Structures are given as C-alpha cells and as structure tokens.
Amino acid sequence: xxxxxxxxxxxxxxxxxxxxxxxxxxxxxxxxxxxxxxxxxxxxxxxxxxxxxxxxxxxxxxxxxxxxxxxxxxxxxxxxxxxxxxxxxxxxxxxxxxxxxxxxxxxxxxxxxxxxxxxxxxxxxxxxxxxxxxxxxxxxxxxxxxxxxxxxxxxxxxxxxxxxxxxxxxxxxxxxxxxxxxxxxxxxxxxxxxxxx
Amino acid sequence: xxxxxxxxxxxxxxxxxxxxxxxxxxxxxxxxxxxxxxxxxxxxxxxxxxxxxxxxxxxxxxxxxxxxxxxxxxxxxxxxxxxxxxxxxxxxxxxxxxxxxxxxxxxxxxxxxxxxxxxxxxxxxxxxxxxxxxxxxxxxxxxxxxxxxxxxxxxxxxxxxxxxxxxxxxxxxxxxxxxxxxxxxxxxxxxxxxxxx
DNA sequence: TTGCAATTCTGCACTGAGTGCGGGAACCTG
DNA sequence: CAGGTTCCCGCACTCAGTGCAGAATTGCAA
Numbered sequence: 247x248x249x250x251x252x253x254x255x256x257x258x259x260x261x262x263x264x265x266x267x268x269x270x271x272x273x274x275x276x277x278x279x280x281x282x283x284x285x286x287x288x289x290x291x292x293x294x295x296x297x298x299x300x301x302x303x304x305x306x307x308x309x310x311x312x313x314x315x316x317x318x319x320x321x322x323x324x325x326x327x328x329x330x331x332x333x334x335x336x337x338x339x340x341x342x343x344x345x346x347x348x349x350x351x352x353x354x355x356x357x358x359x360x361x362x363x364x365x366x367x368x369x370x371x372x373x374x375x376x377x378x379x380x381x382x383x384x385x386x387x388x389x390x391x392x393x394x395x396x397x398x399x400x401x402x403x404x405x406x407x408x409x410x411x412x413x414x415x416x417x418x419x420x421x422x423x424x425x426x427x428x429x430x431x432x433x434x435x436x437x438x439x440x441x442x443x
Numbered sequence: 444x445x446x447x448x449x450x451x452x453x454x455x456x457x458x459x460x461x462x463x464x465x466x467x468x469x470x471x472x473x474x475x476x477x478x479x480x481x482x483x484x485x486x487x488x489x490x491x492x493x494x495x496x497x498x499x500x501x502x503x504x505x506x507x508x509x510x511x512x513x514x515x516x517x518x519x520x521x522x523x524x525x526x527x528x529x530x531x532x533x534x535x536x537x538x539x540x541x542x543x544x545x546x547x548x549x550x551x552x553x554x555x556x557x558x559x560x561x562x563x564x565x566x567x568x569x570x571x572x573x574x575x576x577x578x579x580x581x582x583x584x585x586x587x588x589x590x591x592x593x594x595x596x597x598x599x600x601x602x603x604x605x606x607x608x609x610x611x612x613x614x615x616x617x618x619x620x621x622x623x624x625x626x627x628x629x630x631x632x633x634x635x636x637x638x639x640x
Numbered sequence: 641t642t643g644c645a646a647t648t649c650t651g652c653a654c655t656g657a658g659t660g661c662g663g664g665a666a667c668c669t670g
Numbered sequence: 671c672a673g674g675t676t677c678c679c680g681c682a683c684t685c686a687g688t689g690c691a692g693a694a695t696t697g698c699a700a
Contacts, residue, residue: 250667250676278656289679294658365570366563373566377609397610398603398634405602406595412574413594433595437602440526440637447647447696475685486650491687 258296258306260286265303266349274361301367304354312375314338319382328387328396329438332403335379336434359415372408376400399441406437455493455503457483462500463546471558498564501551509572511535516579525584525593526638529600532576537631549620556612569605573597600635607634 264285268277279300283293297303318335326334357364380397391399410433414426461482465474476497480490494500515532523531554561577594588596607630618626 291679362567363563366560366567369566369570370559370563373609376606377613380606380610394607394610394630394633397606401602401606401609402599405598409573409577409594409598410591412570413577413591416574417590429591432592436592436595437599488650
C-alpha cells in the first residue's frame with residue numbers, strides 16, 4: 247500500500263469522522279460540506295473527489311456489507327434452499343453491522359428517519375444490493391431460480407424485514423434490541439411462509 | 444369549487460404537462476425549474492407553491508393511488524385473509540395506473556431507472572404508502588395482525604413485486620409497449636404466485 | 641359597483657450543493 | 671534528483687430551494 251493510498255484512506259476516514267461529529271452537534275442540514283471539509287483539513291472542492299454527495303458520508307461501508315451477503319451465498323451449505331441462504335446472508339450482514347459499532351450507526355438510523363435525501367440514498371443502496379444478491383442467488387440455483395424469481399424472493403425477504411423495522415420505528419415505543427430482534431424474526435417468518443408451503 | 448381552486452388545479456396540470464414535454468425533449472437534468480415555470484406561464488418562485496421539489500412533478504397522483512389501495516382494503520370480502528386483501532389491493536393500484544395512460548407513465552418509468560433523485564423519491568413514496576397500507580390492514584384484522592406483522596406482510600408483497608420488476612428492467616432488452624406490458628404482468632404474477640398457493 | 645380583507649403571485653436576494661477548468665503541489669519511478 | 675503522473679484546491683459558474691415583502695388577484699359584504 248503506497249503512501250498515496252494510505253493518505254487517501256486516512257483523509258476519507260477523517261471526513262467520515264468529522265461529518266459524524268458535526269452532524270451530531272449541528273444537525274445534518276445545519277452542517278455544510280465546507281464545514282466538513284474544513285474539519286478534515288481539505289479544500290471544499292476536494293471533498294467531491296472522496297464522496298460524490300453529502301449523503302454518501304452516511305454509508306461509507308455499503309460495498310463491504312453487500313460483499314458480506316454475497317460471501318454468505320457463496321459459502322452456502324450443500325443442502326440449503328434459497329430461503330435458507332437468504333437467512334444466513336441476513337445474519338452475516340447484521341452481524342457485520344453490529345460488530346463495528348461505529349459512531350455512524352446510531353446517527354445513520356436517526357438521519358434515515360428524518361432527512362429525506364438520506365432515506366432516499368439508503369433505499370437506493372438497498373435496492374441495488376437486492377438486485378446483486380438476486381443475481382448471485384439465481385446463479386447459485388441454476389435451473390431452479392431464474393433472475394426474476396430470485397429477485398422476487400429477495401425483495402420479499404428484504405421488504406418484510408424493512409417493513410417490520412419501519413413499523414417498529416414509527417411507533418415511538420418498544421425500540422429495545424430485544425423487541426427489534428423479535429420483530430425481525432417474525433418478519434422473516436412472515437415473508438418466507440409462502441415459499442415453504 | 445371556487446374560481447381560485449379551479450385556476451390552481453389548471454395551473455398545476457399545466458405544470459405537469461409542461462414538465463412532461465420538456466423532460467421528453469430536453470431530458471430531466473437538462474430542464475430547469477425556470478423552464479417549466481416559464482412554459483406554464485408562472486413565475487419561477489411560484490413553482491414551489493405547487494410542488495415542493497422537481498421530482499414531485501413525476502408523481503402527481505401519488506395520493507390517489509394510495510387511496511385506491513386503502514379503499515380496496517375497506518371493501519374487502521368477509522372471508523378474505525390478509526394476504527387476499529393485499530392481492531386485491533395491489534391489483535387495484537396497478538389497474539389504476541394502467542388505465543390512465545398519462546404521458547407521464549412511460550416517462551416516469553424511464554426516469555426512475557436513470558435519475559437517482561427520482562428513484563429516491565419514488566422509493567420513499569412507496570415506503571410511506573406501505574406503512575399506511577399496513578396501518579389499515581392491521582386495523583382491518585384486529586387481534587390477528589399487529590402493526591409490525593402487517594407491515595412485514597405488506598413489505599413482503601411490495602418487495603416481491605418491486606424486486607421482480609427491478610430484475611425485469613435490469614435486462615437491457617428493447618421491448619414494444621405491448622410486450623413490455625405483458626412482461627410486467629407476468630413478472631408481477633410470478634412474484635405473487637407463492638401467496639396464491 | 642365599490643371597498644376591504646384574505647390569498648396568492650412573484651421579483652429579489654441569498655445559501656448551499658455540485659461541476660468544469662486550470663494551475664500548482666505531492667507523489668512515484670528510474 | 672529529474673520526469674511524468676496523479677491529486678489537491680481555488681475560482682467561477684449553474685441550479686435547487688427558501689425567506690421576505692410588495693403587488694396582484696379573488697372573495698365577500700355593503
């Protein structure tokens with residue numbers, strides 16, 4: 247890893263950290279890109295060579311999360327059904343995101359609920375990831391799943407989990423990790439029931 | 444309906460029509476709000492008292508679509524299960540949008556695929572509608588469905604359909620409008636097949 | 641018809657996101 | 671340390687969107 251690459255990675259991280267801090271203290275809309283760039287000690291113009299837009303600061307590890315899901319598909323057990331593979335995949339992704347308790351995690355959840363552009367970005371990343379997962383799932387079960395079926399299954403799965411969480415967070419009550427886990431389990435059962443017969 | 448309301452509705456429609464035409468000819472990004480306002484013969488500033496943002500021009504009947512879904516829930520048959528109600532509800536929505544072959548319909552589909560901000564807006568509207576549908580579904584089956592379960596079920600349905608369509612459009616095949624419509628219908632049927640037993 | 645109040649329209653000035661360009665600085669290779 | 675390559679960053683710009691205040695329009699009553 248060359249000096250260039252190391253510096254670049256460090257600057258990128260500095261931007262994410264600075265943004266987290268500023269968003270926390272001044273709010274998302276109250277923080278300008280100029281603020282963030284200044285805090286990370288780079289020029290405002292240079293910011294855009296690290297992130298294409300302000301919202302992207304909130305999803306710095308999106309690719310890694312997707313890759314974790316794809317790896318879980320690749321490492322499936324011989325007898326697994328498509329739905330089982332998705333279950334394991336989801337477990338991997340959520341483990342990934344729980345492990346790294348970045349300052350961003352809680353903040354991101356909050357901003358997704360309150361800032362439209364952040365929510366939109368998150369949903370787009372989710373949908374892109376879904377399609378990619380569906381592609382790999384279809385490839386993993388040739389002859390059994392075509393791309394459209396795989397995408398429908400993946401969409402149902404992700405849609406159920408997302409819907410459950412959405413409803414959970416719409417009510418200002420019961421937001422403890424226990425209720426969260428329970429809701430996800432119930433959502434997954436709900437989503438996969440038709441596929442199990 | 445007062446003169447004020449009539450004029451306002453006419454201006455709103457003029458904005459939608461002007462936007463459709465301009466987006467078609469100059470592209471979405473190539474069209475400024477000033478262009479659209481000028482074409483509809485209002486001041487640029489006034490545009491924002493009709494639509495909060497440029498993307499909203501593409502979804503002028505979002506509320507009506509949601510209402511159609513909610514009506515379908517209200518008009519359910521006595522013996523229907525929640526999944527049956529959702530099936531009918533989604534059919535109503537797609538019927539609604541097929542009937543009115545507005546110039547916007549095809550254009551919107553295209554822009555959703557190509558313009559990120561439009562896609563983000565569409566996904567947000569979809570998610571908001573999902574939650575509202577889940578609320579009514581839960582209310583229609585008290586004691587049987589709580590809000591979180593209803594949201595999971597709704598999310599699974601919508602996710603399956605959206606995923607299937609996403610996969611369909613991911614393949615860059617050129618299709619005639621008739622063939623395209625048929626393919627979409629097939630994909631939706633395929634996505635919902637597991638719930639029909 | 642006229643006068644007045646309530647809306648609505650709209651120009652102006654402004655902030656902030658994001659882009660194209662070009663010169664200069666930092667890095668890498670030999 | 672000289673060369674080319676890559677990256678940084680200031681400048682000028684476009685456009686979306688907002689706040690404000692005055693002008694225009696409409697609704698209503700006398």
